[in-house]
Amino acid sequence: xxxxxxxxxxxxxxxxxxxxxxxxxxxxxxxxxxxxxxxxxxxxxxxxxxxxxxxxxxxxxxxxxxxxxxxxxxxxxxxxxxxxxxxxxxxxxxxxxxxxxxxxxxxxxxxxxxxxxxxxxxxxxxxxxxxxxxxxxxxxxxxxxxxxxxxxxxxxxxxxxxxxxxxxxxxxxxxxxxxxxxxxxxxxxxxxxxxxxxxxxxxxxxxxxxxxxxxxxxxxxxxxxxxxxxxxxxxxxxxxxxxxxxxxxxxxxxxxxx
Numbered sequence: 613x614x615x616x617x618x619x620x621x622x623x624x625x626x627x628x629x630x631x632x633x634x635x636x637x638x639x640x641x642x643x644x645x646x647x648x649x650x651x652x653x654x655x656x657x658x659x660x661x662x663x664x665x666x667x668x669x670x671x672x673x674x675x676x677x678x679x680x681x682x683x684x685x686x687x688x689x690x691x692x693x694x695x696x697x698x699x700x701x702x703x704x705x706x707x708x709x710x711x712x713x714x715x716x717x718x719x720x721x722x723x724x725x726x727x728x729x730x731x732x733x734x735x736x737x738x739x740x741x742x743x744x745x746x747x748x749x750x751x752x753x754x755x756x757x758x759x760x761x762x763x764x765x766x767x768x769x770x771x772x773x774x775x776x777x778x779x780x781x782x783x784x785x786x787x788x789x790x791x792x793x794x795x796x797x798x799x800x801x802x803x804x805x806x807x808x809x810x811x812x813x814x815x816x817x818x819x820x821x822x823x824x825x826x827x828x829x830x831x832x833x834x835x836x837x838x839x840x841x842x843x844x845x846x847x848x849x850x851x852x853x854x855x856x857x858x859x860x861x862x863x864x865x866x867x868x869x870x
Contacts, residue, residue: 619656619706620645624699625679630767633686634733635697636672638679639705649675649740650833651713652867655682656706657695664706667692670713670736670835670867672768674743680707683736683767713737715833715867717747719856723831723863725823726751729808729844731759731836737867738833739768742775748784751831753823759794759808759836763801766793790821809843827852827863835867 626638647653653671656664672681687693699705715737717726726747728738735758741747747754760766775785794811795802804811804820811817818824825832825848832848834841845855845866856862 618710619654619708621704621706622680624701624703624705626681627701631764634684634765634767635686636681636683636767637696637699638673638681639707641678641680642707642709645680645707645709645711647671647675647711648716648718649744650715650717650737650867651711652715652737653680653682653711654708655692656708657692657699658704658706659695665692665695666706666708668712670715670733670740672736672739674740676743683733685733713867715835715865717741717744717750717831717833717865719861719865720831720863721861724751724829725753725755725825725831727825727830727832728754728756729759729832729834729836730757731808731840732765734836734840734867735768737835739771741833742772742789745784748781748788752788753790753821754785754788755790755792755821755823757792757794757808757817759796759840761795761797763795763798766795766801769793790823792817792821808840809847812844812847825851825853830863832864833866834864841866 620642622640628636652668654666655669656666669682686697772791775781793802794804799805834844854862855864
């Protein structure tokens with residue numbers, strides 16, 4: 613993709629470093645760019661030879677925000693992030709005008725409990741979805757699970773916890789939102805220790821939140837590294853849950869754009 617009519621050129625407005633390999637950034641937003649919470653945008657950075665490198669990034673921000681926020685990991689020798697990590701506030705970045713992705717709650721029908729299962733930067737789309745007022749009206753429980761290697765990688769904790777005191781969201785989320793932090797390489801700083809897949813197999817995750825995963829009540833969204841996404845989907849499929857497809861609503865929705 614190289615034609616300017618396919619994308620807009622925006623400016624980086626904010627940068628935040630979480631760790632030496634994790635950071636968030638915000639960009640200006642063209643008023644024509646629309647997306648459904650949970651979808652991703654294609655971002656482009658300029659190479660020295662004048663070409664543009666494109667990569668998919670889930671949107672962290674609410675669909676009504678004036679800016680767009682993204683959460684990134686620095687990939688060693690990664691063509692895109694090795695350029696991105698050196699950009700500063702005021703520098704330009706390209707955004708494809710088209711929105712992408714099927715990790716949206718409109719793929720589900722009915723259901724009582726909405727689960728977000730994420731690893732690493734896979735947390736991003738779920739924060740965006742949490743800003744959608746309709747999920748708080750539709751579901752009895754919203755269980756946000758974020759699994760990382762170390763406690764330093766538990767990004768966005770303050771923002772997530774701010775929903776409980778937020779002027780517009782507090783009354784809706786106070787009895788519904790369950791925020792579960794999981795760490796795989798340390799045994800402190802989190803609610804649970806281990807991998808999401810192991811905690812599903814031994815039922816410790818469900819026991820901890822006191823919400824069972826069932827075909828009738830559970831709607832589960834999965835985003836993260838490909839191995840976790842694939843293994844989690846298989847574990848839940850063995851329990852009768854199915855991917856939601858067009859014309860055939862199911863219990864699961866996944867995103868895997870690695």
